[in-house]
Amino acid sequence: MALKITPHTLSGGVKVPPSKSLAHRAIICAALARGKSVITNIEYSKDIQATIGAMKSLGTMIFEHEDYLEIDGTTTFMKNQCEINCFESGSTLRFMVPIALICENNLHFIGEGRLGKRPLQVYYDIFEKQGISYLYRENVLDLYVRGRMHGGEFAIPGDVSSQFFSGLLFALPLMDEDSRIVVTSPMQSKGYIDLTLQMLEKFGIQIENHDYQEFIIRGGQQYCPCDYHVEADFSQAAFFLVAGALHNQVDLQDLNIDSYQGDKVVIDLLQQMGCQFGRTVSGDRMICNHLKAIHIDGSQCPDIIPIMALACALSSGTSYINNIGRLRIKECDRLSATVEVINQLGGQAREMEDAMEIYGVKKLQGGHVSSYHDHRMAMMEAIASTVCSRPVIIDDEQCVEKSYPRFWNDFQQLGGVIDECELGE
Incomplete structure (x- = not known):
């Protein structure tokens, strides 16, 4: 299925x-x-x-x-x-x-x-x-x-x-x-x-x-017990921030803008591409009328590269993402997989040893893509579906349980239209 x-x-x-x-x-x-x-x-x-x-x-x-x-x-x-x-x-x-x-x-x-x-x-x-x-x-x-x-x-x-x-x-x-x-x-x-x-x-x-x-x-130290509240995850928020940049209207709740998380850079990157980040009573939202190409050094934020590559695929101009060779040793070869998915969906991307080049298009087409048993690939493909002209079919959707078990529930509550189908349909 x-x-x-x-x-x-x-x-x-x-x-x-x-x-x-x-x-x-x-x-x-x-x-x-x-x-x-x-x-x-x-x-x-x-x-x-x-x-x-x-x-x-x-x-x-x-x-x-x-x-x-x-x-x-x-x-x-x-x-x-x-x-x-x-x-x-x-x-x-x-x-x-x-x-x-x-x-x-x-x-x-x-x-x-x-x-x-x-x-x-x-x-x-x-x-x-x-x-x-x-x-x-x-x-x-x-x-x-x-x-x-x-x-x-x-x-x-x-x-x-x-x-x-x-x-x-x-x-x-x-x-x-x-x-x-x-x-x-x-x-x-x-x-x-x-x-x-x-x-x-x-x-x-x-x-x-x-x-x-x-x-x-210094050796001989001792850990002290401490109560701690885990803040919201910017690597997961990145999917919905990019969704906002692609003309969806998603308000994100519980973000800590003062966070030390490196993936918070997604906000800066999207702003460089022409987006506006707004804080409202209902949450944080990314708004964009027109995305422009960008050059991204991925060495400090490897986990958000697949979803940022999607934003680049729908921007005007040619984007370049480098220093991402480590993506090849993730749950899948994310560098190769990201380029392959963008091309399969109707975008234009080129793979290099430690980088990818992405030529922006106005709209993606859709089609059957693999999740590669990789949670971040499956979630990127789901967000991509919102800017496709025909349905996107994803296999092995359960891989999101690795990091975001309720992703599909949240996606549907935001209006995502999901149906099970036989492989090959």
Whole structure:
């Protein structure tokens, strides 16, 4: 089965889901604190369930309620042998590897989908240097690790994934030794590092950030319990902000305009393309009469590139998005998939090794496209349907459960017209 989306203008208000990035971080910090914390505004996407399950595997007591968590980290690390299922969550995997090695441990990491293709060489190099035993299979997440990580000096490239830095920043304050992380190449996705540092500070951990070139971490610190409310997610809001730029009328509720989230840049990018961002009593709205082409450096905001590429596809002129090679190691090869979908829907885009060039058209046609089992591709395709001349058919629509389980309900409440259909129709 697939979803058939009949073109229709979206209109109304939508409560933006809580930030997945901040929820991951809040759950981890609360679990590392010796005491009880309450994390409110939780949505149980598959990625968040993966992090909850991972911390439970390490002995954390987590009580799940409808939209909040009670977390008691008193018993964390009482287990010295466990299996951690990361499902398809790259954040869970890369955060948990150093965290699980704070104490002597015998670990087995497993996962699903393309997660086994995500690079982990940064950690393997640390294992080699520190004498930590490990065994893994290529292209499948089936990783065995035995030992304990120690503090010290770490040289990490900044252009692989900020998740490696976050994982170390969570773990190193609990080591006996002081530590220093040296960034050996320009840091990408600085916004995610900011989110980690902000959350650590809320839970009582102090890190020195020397302009993203090195981080100084004092050992022997303690996490303090903290109640925390998860703010709305700009990476999800981006879909509806772009919908507004494409002449839909969507009011977004609960956005924090002072957020540290890097994906908040979607507002600036759309304004550069000719949009106006307005705040009203019913929410925040993006308005645009005419979109113009733009040049985007995607190194700091990879998650919003597919939906921004859609905006570029309907702008006047030629847009260029570069520094996006890391999109190839997401849930799918998002660089290739985004170009392919734009072309299949009647746009004009060209793929390069680390970039894409998009030639604006006035309207898209529609047709049958794949979700590539990627939540961000499926949601981008749904927004694209609102500016197509004929229906868009999407397979494997359930992939949105990875980050935004109620997306299709929200889409319909805004006026989206959805029907199930047989594949091939």
